[in-house]
Amino acid sequence: MADRVWETTTTTGTGALSLAGTVPGYVTFSSVCSNGDTCYYALQSVDGVGNPTGAWEVGVGTYNTSGNTLSRTTVLASSNGGALVSLATGTTQVWLDFPAFLGNKVVDTPTIFDSMTPAMRLDALSGAPALDHTAAVQAAFNSGVSTLTVPSGAVFRLTGPLTISNKMRLTGNGELRFVSGVVGSACITVSADYCEFDNIYMTNPNLLQQQTGNRMSAITFLANYGKVVNSTIRWFQHGVVVESSGEFHDFVISNNKILDCIGAGDGPSNTTSTNGEDRGDGITVWGCCATITGNLVTAMAGQDCRVGIHQEGLPNYHGNNYPYQENLATISGNVVRGSFRRSIVFESVYNGAITGNVCQGATWGGIESIRNICCTISGNTILYTRAANDQTGAAFAPIHAGINLYGGNIDCVVTGNAVDTSRGFADVGIDLQGLNTNNQTQVTQTVTANGTSTIVLSAIDPRVVVGELVTGTGVPANTFVLSINGANVILNNVVTTGTPSVTFTLYDRGQNNVVTNNNVLCNGANANTIGIAASYQDSAVINANAVRQATTYGISCYDVSYPVINGNNLVGFKSPNAGVQLNSNATSAVVVGNLITGFTAAGAVGIQCYGRVGGVVSSNYVNGSPTDIDFYNSTNLVATGNNSVGATSHYVNGGGTGMTLANNTYS
The missing domain is CATH 2.40.30 (Elongation Factor Tu (Ef-tu); domain 3)
Incomplete structure (x- = not known):
């Protein structure tokens, strides 16, 4: 000019x-x-x-x-x-x-056009660009401007990865079209703090991706305080990624459309493949303090993707941003749709919330919580539509559930969710799936013990967290971290005086988790579905839930210590099993005020209370089960005020040592 x-x-x-x-x-x-x-x-x-x-x-x-x-x-x-x-x-x-x-493209901020020749600009505006715009776009990113516009109506043809290394706000809805050169890399890597993408449109029309090697993504952050809002990202193996090379923090990812994600799995017919579990996400934050709200995330039809929205803490990097670690994450108000193995995942997250999301189409589970502490899963709607013959990722022996708490979740709450599995084949509506062995060692160090329940760390380590199992010389069995104050760690048991080397391990039994006020609708055509299941848990509370059409158990507890099961409404579908099952743990149990009906096939029991020592089974109503309550091998338990209709066997095996049965009726 x-x-x-x-x-x-x-x-x-x-x-x-x-x-x-x-x-x-x-x-x-x-x-x-x-x-x-x-x-x-x-x-x-x-x-x-x-x-x-x-x-x-x-x-x-x-x-x-x-x-x-x-x-x-x-x-x-x-x-x-x-x-x-x-x-x-x-x-x-x-x-x-x-x-x-x-003149129609004039804006008051610098644009990518500023780094292009007139012929290249015209090519970008043609709608079918033939030139390579990669160098020009990178030059614009390197220009040092604080705000850069991607001009509306332009299509930028890109053949390699780009980087943003200075604080920048990228805006405008011209298309950044990656056509080659990014099979195993991030299309845009951000290494500067406080970068923002607003109203950006990115595409990968050739579906570039790979099953192994480096992951392919649209935007990858290697920095803090990032933001992606109001943008559309389509046909990528990963949409938005906060990378796992450091526990980066403080991200806002909201009101985006992450569409037609492509996965690396081998689909519903391959029962031996181990591909697909390290890539194929819509949004992934390996870090902390993330707000992920209001996004639409979809899987491309026919793809075997991993996770729609995935928030995972990184204990090995806790020291990078103490005291935040992986705290204060929220995933709320999103819609996740399509063949992701899991729609939403929290993993190693402390003090976070998954709230008000709608999930449909997962081939493993709608929402999965893995080894989290003090997190809430509330007000979500899960539509579970997995086909009976879908064997996606079968080599991993996945749990097929609407909501699954896997491993050592501690003090987590699952409340107010609607789980509809009536159009799919799930193993369980809501599952508390602890493990019987611990395999997640966090840290070992020398401590000072003074013969009390408080030990003093030789160095503060953010990897020492509430709920961990503590082992070492002079440490009693079943010792756990109750609270932490700087280098002072308060335990539930007294440790012998000395300077022992102790190991803190993430305890893979669930602890003090609560499942309350949820609605679970099962599929009566699925002969093997449980409403709510809990296994390898301590002090689980399952209260005031409604379960419909369960074909095996309404509520099943396997090796659950000190359970409280109160006020649930459990409706089976001609089930031959039990409305409430308590098995393989001898601790006391409280089972009060439950309504149980529809467990009516031969051999069915309203409540199976096997091998418990102590507790209360009271004020429950059982309708139509051949046996109303079975106290097999239980002792020192009080059972009063229960009522049943239609049973032929009543309150059986109630003669154990110390048993009190009173005011129980039947008709």
Whole structure:
């Protein structure tokens, strides 16, 4: 661009213009252009007194010092229907122009166009670009501007990865189209804090990805305080990633459309493949303090993707951002749809919430909570539609559940969720799946013990957290961390005086988890579905839930110590099993005020209370079960005020040591 460039020419035909000098008061092309420069030009033919004759043309030209000519490289508009005008004998005026399409793109912030030649800009605006824009876009990213616009209506053809290494806000809804060169890399890697993507449109139309090696993603952060909002990201193996090379923190990812994610798994028919469990996510934050809200995340039809939205803490990096660690994460108000193995996952997250999301189409589980502490899963709606013959990821022996708490979750609450498995085949609606062995050692160090329940760490370590199992010389069995105050760690048992080396291990039995006020609708056509299951748990509370159409157990507890099961409404579907089952743990149990019906097939029991020592089974109502309550091998238990209708065996095996049965009725 330059001001007041205006010359005449007497060239005829459609060839290059031989410039013949200026209109009085203007300057020449040669005074502002170097050889090979491209520019926007306009021309018009005039008569002998300078009046336009009607022939005109606007385009992109190339100036040549040899011969002082302007080649008419690309026509943007003309009196010849957008084609080159064949100039007649006479005078033609030609000048540097500012075409209308550029005027329509004018913004008050720097744009990617600022780093492009006119021909490249025109290519980007064609809708079907043929040139490689990668270097120009990278130059724009390197320009140091604080805000950069991706012009609307432009498509930037990109053949390799890009980086942002300075604080920048990238905005505008032109398309960043990655067509090659990014199979095993992030398309945009951000290494600067406080970067923001707002209203960005990114695509991977060739579905570039790989099953092994480095992951492919749209945007990857290696920095803190990132933001991705109001953007559309389509056809990527990973949409937005906060990378696992450091526990980066403070992210906002909201109101985006992460569409048609592509996975690395081998689909529903391959029962031996181990691909697909390290990539294939819509949004992944390996870090902490993330707010992930209001996003639409979908899997592309026919793809075997991993997780729609995945928040995972990284204990090995806790020291990087103490005291936050992986605390204070929220996933709320999102819609996750399609063949992700899991729609939403929290893993190693402390003090977070999964709230108000809608999930449909998961092939393993709707929401999964893995070894979390003090987290809430509330107000979510899960539509579970897995086909009976879907064997996606079968080599991993997945649990098929609407909501699954896996491993040593501690003090977590599952409340107010609606889990609908009536159109799919799930093993269980809500599952508390602890483990019988611990395999997640956190840290070992020397401590000082003074013969009390408080030990003093030799060095503060954020990996020491509440609920961990503590082992070592002088440490009693079943010793756990109750609370932490700096280097002082308070345990539930006294440790022998000395300076022992102790190990803190994430305890893989669930502890003090609560399942309350949920609604679980099972599939009566699935002969093996449980409403709510708990295994390898300590002090679980299962209260005030409604379960419908369970075909095996309404509530099943296997090796659950000190359970409280109160006020649930459990409806079976011709089940031959039990409304409430308590098995494989001898601790006391409280089972009060439950309504149980529909467990009516031969051999069914309203409540199975096997091998418990102590507790209360009271004020329950059992309708239609052949046996109302079975106290097999239980002792020192109080059973009062229960009522049953339609049973043929009543309150059986109630004669154990110390048993009290009173005021129980049946009809």
